[in-house]
Every structure is written in structure tokens, then in C-alpha cells.
Amino acid sequence: MTEILTSAQMRAIEAAAIASGRVTGLELMERAGQGVVEAVFAEWPALAAAPHRAVVLCGPGSNGGDGFVVARLLKGWGWEVEVFLYGEPGKLPPDARVNYERWCGMGAVLPLDDERFDGWPNAASGHAVIVDAIFGTGLVRPYRAHRHLAMTLNSCQSLSRKGGPSPKVVAVDLPSGLCSNSGRWLGDDQPLDFAPLANLTVSFHAPKLGHLLADGPVSCGRLVVADIGLGQRLAPGAEARARPAGWAFAPAPGGRGGREPGLPPRQDTVEAIAQASVAQSVAKAAGHKYTHGHALILSGAVGRGGAARLAARGALRIGAGLVTVACPPSALIENAARLDAIMLRPLRGESEAEALATLLEDARINALCLGPGLGVERARELLPVALAAKRATVLDADALTALAGDPALFALLHASCLLTPHAGEFARLFPDIAAKLAAPATTGPAYSKVDATREAAARAGCTVLLKGPDTVIAAPSGRAALNAAVYDRAAPWLATAGAGDVLAGILTGLLARGLEPFSAASTAAWLHVEAARSFGPGLIAEDLPEQLPAVLRNLS
Numbered sequence: 001m002t003e004i005l006t007s008a009q010m011r012a013i014e015a016a017a018i019a020s021g022r023v024t025g026l027e028l029m030e031r032a033g034q035g036v037v038e039a040v041f042a043e044w045p046a047l048a049a050a051p052h053r054a055v056v057l058c059g060p061g062s063n064g065g066d067g068f069v070v071a072r073l074l075k076g077w078g079w080e081v082e083v084f085l086y087g088e089p090g091k092l093p094p095d096a097r098v099n100y101e102r103w104c105g106m107g108a109v110l111p112l113d114d115e116r117f118d119g120w121p122n123a124a125s126g127h128a129v130i131v132d133a134i135f136g137t138g139l140v141r142p143y144r145a146h147r148h149l150a151m152t153l154n155s156c157q158s159l160s161r162k163g164g165p166s167p168k169v170v171a172v173d174l175p176s177g178l179c180s181n182s183g184r185w186l187g188d189d190q191p192l193d194f195a196p197l198a199n200l201t202v203s204f205h206a207p208k209l210g211h212l213l214a215d216g217p218v219s220c221g222r223l224v225v226a227d228i229g230l231g232q233r234l235a236p237g238a239e240a241r242a243r244p245a246g247w248a249f250a251p252a253p254g255g256r257g258g259r260e261p262g263l264p265p266r267q268d269t270v271e272a273i274a275q276a277s278v279a280q281s282v283a284k285a286a287g288h289k290y291t292h293g294h295a296l297i298l299s300g301a302v303g304r305g306g307a308a309r310l311a312a313r314g315a316l317r318i319g320a321g322l323v324t325v326a327c328p329p330s331a332l333i334e335n336a337a338r339l340d341a342i343m344l345r346p347l348r349g350e351s352e353a354e355a356l357a358t359l360l361e362d363a364r365i366n367a368l369c370l371g372p373g374l375g376v377e378r379a380r381e382l383l384p385v386a387l388a389a390k391r392a393t394v395l396d397a398d399a400l401t402a403l404a405g406d407p408a409l410f411a412l413l414h415a416s417c418l419l420t421p422h423a424g425e426f427a428r429l430f431p432d433i434a435a436k437l438a439a440p441a442t443t444g445p446a447y448s449k450v451d452a453t454r455e456a457a458a459r460a461g462c463t464v465l466l467k468g469p470d471t472v473i474a475a476p477s478g479r480a481a482l483n484a485a486v487y488d489r490a491a492p493w494l495a496t497a498g499a500g501d502v503l504a505g506i507l508t509g510l511l512a513r514g515l516e517p518f519s520a521a522s523t524a525a526w527l528h529v530e531a532a533r534s535f536g537p538g539l540i541a542e543d544l545p546e547q548l549p550a551v552l553r554n555l556s
């Protein structure tokens with residue numbers, strides 16, 4: 001399992017490594033600085049070929065310490081380097097202080113004032129690189145000068161549009177002001193226009209949640225994670241950790257170490273979904289069609305069956321043994337004309353709810369999907385029967401809307417349910433949680449999408465998949481995973497009508513095949529993005545199920 005870290009987890013890893021005597025804080029800082037310089041040269045090889053000019057903005061903590069290392073190393077490459085310090089030298093933490101003093105033997109340090117900006121770097125001075133090492137994972141409150149930092153960086157960058165040199169903004173660990181746990185800008189005056197955006201962000205050891213959630217990806221530019229020798233020591237025979245797709249790892253600048261055995265397991269881990277675990281989840285064992293489950297998709301009324309048919313196609317393509325669409329009798333002909341391998345059952349009887357109850361007497365139907373195109377009224381009618389059957393059940397779209405206004409229905413949710421809201425549906429279902437997430441983040445670490453999804457899952461008593469480019473999955477136990485379709489894994493084509501219906505279908509198919517909700521959600525979210533990436537621009541929802549075979553082939 002690959003982890004995405006919080007700032008506290010990163011600090012604990014660092015502290016354990018230092019306590020073990022295997023490495024000192026100073027060595028880690030040196031490797032961090034080296035990692036930044038190597039990543040800069042790898043990103044812009046022309047910068048390694050000849051000396052240039054750089055500005056390094058250092059802050060009052062260890063992020064600033066990394067900055068002093070970067071300044072010294074660039075100077076060693078023959079660069080002309082100007083260094084600014086936001087804070088007082090006497091208050092720097094010990095390792096940062098050592099690197100400050102080392103730098104002072106090589107050059108000046110100018111004060112970076114957050115009241116008087118006339119001493120700030122001059123936009124017109126032709127720097128090739130501006131290093132933002134003001135704050136990293138230690139940001140605890142809004143950074144007062146962040147607006148000015150953004151203006152400085154923007155005005156430097158805008159020179160390139162006028163034919164001048166284009167300085168590259170390199171953020172050390174995080175763009176300063178961005179919360180490492182939530183990917184949100186601290187403070188209430190931080191629309192993205194005013195954020196100090198980076199061209200390249202170089203983080204250390206593992207990605208942090210803030211790189212992948214919310215505004216993180218757009219703020220970081222490109223993300224490189226440098227290995228600073230804190231790697232996990234593998235148990236004998238253990239599989240090497242798969243690196244999550246979507247960001248790049250720089251090579252280790254120094255020696256490799258291992259995380260000390262004996263570190264307490266981290267309860268608040270957020271998993272990055274890895275290809276190896278997806279491959280394991282979808283591998284099909286020999287058997288007949290009933291071995292692979294029977295998924296039932298509830299369809300909408302006449303003329304509204306498209307969403308359910310998309311879901312059914314997704315369920316079949318991901319390997320459910322049988323997939324049935326159940327529809328109102330009046331929609332039978334419409335669906336029959338559009339479905340072949342997918343079976344069709346009219347909900348005929350006194351009421352559709354009764355007909356569904358009869359259908360569910362077949363115990364082989366082991367996964368249900370309610371929501372896509374269903375209609376809110378019909379969802380209200382069918383949900384009590386569907387939930388009473390205690391099968392693995394995906395609730396999407398109209399089923400979520402029905403649940404939102406009805407505490408009695410909400411109370412019927414059980415542990416085998418899987419809720420798949422987008423942000424709007426989430427806000428209707430969990431208005432107080434959504435409000436907390438939407439409120440300005442005033443202290444760090446700030447409340448994040450991961451926190452919100454965990455809280456929702458605990459309240460609902462079932463797994464919640466909160467959609468977005470940063471899809472978060474949480475189980476009531478607090479287990480959480482993040483499927484980040486960002487950086488080089490971005491799939492903007494997924495923002496197309498019906499894509500969510502296909503996701504609901506893939507989920508239902510995986511549940512039918514016996515995956516428990518959390519694994520089904522992680523696997524489906526990953527496959528959904530891969531299917532979109534495999535097709536590329538021009539994607540429509542119908543293409544997603546048809547792309548799954550290629551994605552599955554590549555897995556094996």
C-alpha cells in the first residue's frame with residue numbers, strides 16, 4: 001500500500017529516523033536541498049548547462065532551512081544567488097540556523113518584511129529561478145504576505161509575456177500558504193488568482209494530501225517527490241511498494257535508508273490506489289457465470305433508461321457474471337431494443353416496490369444499483385425494499401437526492417451500502433459537513449475533503465465515495481483512499497454526461513463479484529480514470545465500458 005501523508009505523519013517519520021541514529025536532521029535537510037536542485041535541473045536541463053541568477057525566499061522554519069541549502073548548492077554551481085529571509089535569524093530552528101550560517105559565509109541575507117514590500121525581489125532583475133522556501137508543512141495560520149508573494153511571483157512571470165526572461169517558480173515542499181493536509185489556501189482572501197502558484201513543486205519522501213486535494217494540483221504546477229532516504233524498510237519477502245501514478249519521483253540524492261521497524265502503525269493513513277492492488281481485485285478466477293455474481297440495476301421510466309443502461313454495461317464489462325436491468329413495464333420495449341447480453345425484468349405487480357421485493361427473493365442477486373435515471377419519487381418508493389434486502393447496494397444520483405430529504409430512509413443505510421455523491425449531492429446529504437469544508441480555512445492543518453468524507457462515512461455507517469478529480473473514498477472505520485486524477489494522470493474528459501452512471505455500474509459489478517465496498521470503490525475509481533485516459537479526448541460515457549477491456553489487459 002502506498003500512503004499519502006499528513007504533515008504530522010511526515011514529522012513522525014522524520015523524528016523516528018533521526019531518533020534511530022541512522023540519519024541526522026541536518027543530513028535530511030541537505031538531501032532535501034539537493035533533491036530540489038536536482039529536480040530543477042532535470043526539469044529544465046538548460047539551467048544546468050550554464051550559471052544563471054536565482055532568488056531564494058526563506059521562511060522561519062525548516063522549509064527556510066531547505067532554502068538556504070538550495071542557495072548554497074546553486075552558488076556552488078556558479079550561480080548568482082540572492083537570499084531573503086522572512087523571520088528572524090535568531091529564531092530559526094537549529095538545523096535551519098546551521099544552513100543560514102553556512103550561507104552567510106557565502107552571501108548576504110536580506111530581510112523579507114510583510115509590512116514593507118519595497119525590499120522584496122525586483123521583478124525586472126532577470127532571475128532564472130525563484131525558490132519559494134517560506135513555508136512548508138509547518139504552516140499553522142494564514143501567511144499574511146502571501147498576496148504580496150503572489151504579486152511578486154506573478155509580475156516576475158509576466159515578464160516573459162513581454163519578451164523578457166521567464167523565471168521559474170520552484171516551491172520547496174509546498175507553495176507557501178497552501179495547507180499540506182487539505183490543499184486549501186489558509187485565510188479568507190485567497191482566491192486562486194492571488195495564490196503564489198509554482199511551476200514546479202519538489203516535495204520529499206511521499207506526496208502530502210495537500211498536493212493532491214482541492215487547490216493543491218493547480219497550485220503546485222508539476223509535482224516531483226524527491227527520495228531523501230526515509231524509504232520504508234520492507235519485511236523479508238514483501239513486495240516492493242508500487243509508486244502511485246500521477247507524480248514523479250526524483251532519484252535519491254543521498255544514501256537510501258529504511259523506515260525504522262517498530263514505528264507505530266498509522267491509524268489515519270490515506271492510501272493511494274495502486275495498480276497492483278487493482279490488478280489483484282479484478283483478476284477473475286475460473287467458474288461459471290453465477291460464481292461472478294448477479295448485479296441488478298434499477299432503471300428509470302420510459303425515455304429515461306439511458307443512465308441505467310450505461311451502468312449495466314459498466315457492470316457487465318467489469319466482469320459481473322449476470323447483469324439485469326429492472327424497469328417499469330412501460331419501459332420494457334425501449335430497453336429490450338437496446339440490450340442484448342444484459343437481461344431485462346419488468347417490475348410488474350401491485351406496486352413496483354412489491355415487484356422488486358419478489359425479484360429480490362432470488363438470493364443470487366447479490367448487488368444492486370439505485371439512482372441513475374431512476375427519478376426521485378421512484379427512488380423513494382424502491383429504497384425501503386432495496387435497503388431491507390441488505391445486499392451490497394450502490395446509491396447514486398436520484399437515490400442520493402431521495403435519501404437527503406428523508407432521515408427515516410437514511411437510517412436504513414447499512415454497512416454494505418456505497419454512496420457515490422458528487423459535491424452537490426454531498427452537500428444535500430451532509431449539509432453541515434459540506435459547510436465545514438466550504439468555510440474559509442483559518443488554521444492549519446485545515447479541515448479537508450478526506451476529513452469530510454470520513455465524517456460522512458461514519459455518520460452513514462457505510463462507505464462513501466466523494467467524486468472529483470480528487471476522489472476520496474472512506475469507510476466508517478476511518479479507512480480512506482484517494483484517487484487523484486491530477487498532474488499527469490488528469491482526465492478532464494471524464495466531465496461528460498453519463499460518466500458517473502458508468503462508475504456506478506462498475507462499482508455494482510465489482511460488488512457483485514464479491515469485493516467489499518471499500519475495495520470496490522477504490523478499484524472502480526481507479527479503473528474509471530484509466531478508462532478515460534485510455535480513450536482520451538472526445539470521450540463520451542458510452543466509451544468508458546468499452547475501454548475497460550484494454551485497461552484490464554494492461555493490468556495483467
Ligand SMILES: NC(=O)C1=CN([C@@H]2O[C@H](COP(=O)(O)OP(=O)(O)OC[C@H]3O[C@@H](n4cnc5c(N)ncnc54)[C@H](OP(=O)(O)O)[C@@H]3O)[C@@H](O)[C@H]2O)[C@@H](O)CC1
Nearest residue numbers: 014029032061062063135136137138139140141142143173
Ligand atoms: N519532516 C521532514 O522529514 C523534513 C522536513 N523538511 C522541511 O521542513 C519543513 C517543515 O519545517 P517546519 O516544521 O519548521 O515548518 P515550516 O513550514 O518551515 O514553518 C514553520 C515555522 O513557520 C511559522 N509559521 C507557521 N505559519 C506561519 C504564518 N502564517 N506566518 C508566520 N509564521 C508562521 C511557525 O511559527 P510558530 O507557529 O512557531 O509561530 C514555524 O516557525 C518541510 O516543509 C520541509 O521543507 C526537510 O528539511 C526534509 C525533512
Ligand SMILES: [K+]
Nearest residue numbers: 132135172174
Ligand atoms: K514553500
